[in-house]
Amino acid sequence: MPQPEGAELDAVRERRAALREAYLRPPDDRPATTGRGIHHAALICRDVESTIRFYQEVLGFPLVELVENRDYAGSSHFFFDVGNRTLLGFFDFPGHDHPDFQETIGGVQHIALSVSPEQFAAAKERFDAAGIKYLGPDRGVDDSLYVRDPNGVGIELYREELGIFEGTTLVTG
Numbered sequence: 001m002p003q004p005e006g007a008e009l010d011a012v013r014e015r016r017a018a019l020r021e022a023y024l025r026p027p028d029d030r031p032a033t034t035g036r037g038i039h040h041a042a043l044i045c046r047d048v049e050s051t052i053r054f055y056q057e058v059l060g061f062p063l064v065e066l067v068e069n070r071d072y073a074g075s076s077h078f079f080f081d082v083g084n085r086t087l088l089g090f091f092d093f094p095g096h097d098h099p100d101f102q103e104t105i106g107g108v109q110h111i112a113l114s115v116s117p118e119q120f121a122a123a124k125e126r127f128d129a130a131g132i133k134y135l136g137p138d139r140g141v142d143d144s145l146y147v148r149d150p151n152g153v154g155i156e157l158y159r160e161e162l163g164i165f166e167g168t169t170l171v172t173g
Contacts, residue, residue, distance in 0.1 A: 101152025
């Protein structure tokens with residue numbers, strides 16, 4: 001996708017700076033969140049088995065439930081444990097023609113999942129052994145591995161503690 005350049009890029013950066021100034025509060029002036037965290041994110045998959053095999057066997061996230069979708073007969077709804085009492089869910093919709101993944105408004109750009117340094121290294125070894133293409137940690141982003149799941153969804157394995165971004169604590173508790 002084309003990136004802004006010149007005056008357009010300057011305008012984008014000025015707009016971001018204005019938004020930061022208007023809305024970003026320092027940590028000691030932020031209100032407490034009204035949420036308890038993400039219970040689950042629900043994505044759509046093409047094939048239940050290939051999705052299960054990728055998340056459970058390649059990424060190491062156990063499948064914890066597989067049931068029929070209550071809103072669509074024949075559709076599966078299934079969940080993986082991605083740590084910290086957080087679930088990643090999927091639906092399939094048999095009979096629907098699903099276009100290839102694309103980055104678009106309302107779509108998922110990627111999901112960043114926190115992993116330990118040991119799990120980060122182990123995932124890289126599994127990707128290499130299975131011939132799975134990934135990006136990182138060679139692009140100046142030492143703490144990230146980017147891979148696409150069988151549905152085209154971007155998954156980032158982020159070697160950083162929850163609530164921290166590039167070494168800066170954004171949220172606590």
